[in-house]
Amino acid sequence: MPAGPASGTKAGMTGPRLTPLAAGLPASVPFTGPEALERRMGRRFLARLGANESPFGPSPAAVAAMAHAAAEAWMYGDPDMADLRAALAGQHATTPDHVIPGEGIDALLGLIVRLVVAPGDPVVTSDGAYPTFAFHVAGFGGVLHRVPYAGDRPDLPALADRARAKAAKLLYLANPDNPMGSWHEDAALRDLVAALPEGTLLVLDEAYAEFAPEAAVPAIDPDDPRVIRLRTFSKAHGLAGLRVGYGIGAPPLVAAFEKVRNHFGLGRVAQAGALAALADRDWIGTVRDRVAAAKDAIARIARASGLTPLPSATNFVAVDCGGDGRLARALVAALASRGVFVRMPTVAPLDRCIRITAGQPEALAVLEAALPPALSEARSVAGT
């Protein structure tokens, strides 16, 4: 029997002829953006503390370089990204053949999955880990195996065991971790690499590396074919809206990106901004200091309401609300209704926490005023 018209299409017209894979996917975004929440609420947030952006902004040198490049934006960016690749290689003491820039870690994750995961292929991650990886795995038909956190950190031995048991093509790990802000140190990470089964590629997402203690950023030979590490300009460099990230890996893997990447994806303004940001090391030091002060302030504000801030190697603090997911969800909503945007982990027991990004003093003052009444409201909503 011929298929009838898809719902929403007129009789006699076909709907979009999606692949079976695409047709079966939910039309979901990994995160609802704060702008969407603002449109829903009909007003702007007073304190944007939920997306782990850097409200301290980009380096003034990067802003100047982007302004200059804006007038030249009639030209496509260099599809080889040669200057940026060379500068990144210099910073990481490697060669441009080991570096692949792209439109943020999010886009690079999609390319990695596309390159490595065929429909039905197994991959492994932590249950509650950064969701964009899982989003791309679903999009390419991979089968995701999730390993619970242990003590608010990804469970490295269990991840390696699961990768072996499932013959996983990829193992995704964010270190430092989002959403918990926790981290593993050098020895544990090197043990993980040593324990990787043959054929498993470790995707080591280091979005927050600039905020982490040195020991949390392991020395890994860039020629090691078992690992690709990912960095971004969205966090410490304050350029989340620009969309620039990069991978560091062995040249055969880096070269494979040429097969699938959007060659003109990194625009002229983005390349110029990233290049200038990279050169301004002092700015990163300034941002680190401000983030550390903001995290101290968040911890103080949380404790004043009887909540428990967790240690963080990132630009945010996971705050244990002392209840379950219901209480944290009610608190996220109660804060939003008072103009404060924060997010929370999605799975138990991590979802006992809310996650607050290091903000400017003015935004933290809004948080400080909003938290006590929001918490009372949340407790009554959650019945705790």
Ligand SMILES: Cc1ncc(COP(=O)(O)O)c(C=O)c1O
């Ligand atoms: C662990 C992790 N990876 C990647 C990203 C996104 O990075 P990008 O902006 O480079 O796509 C985030 C942003 O929150 C993150 O927390």
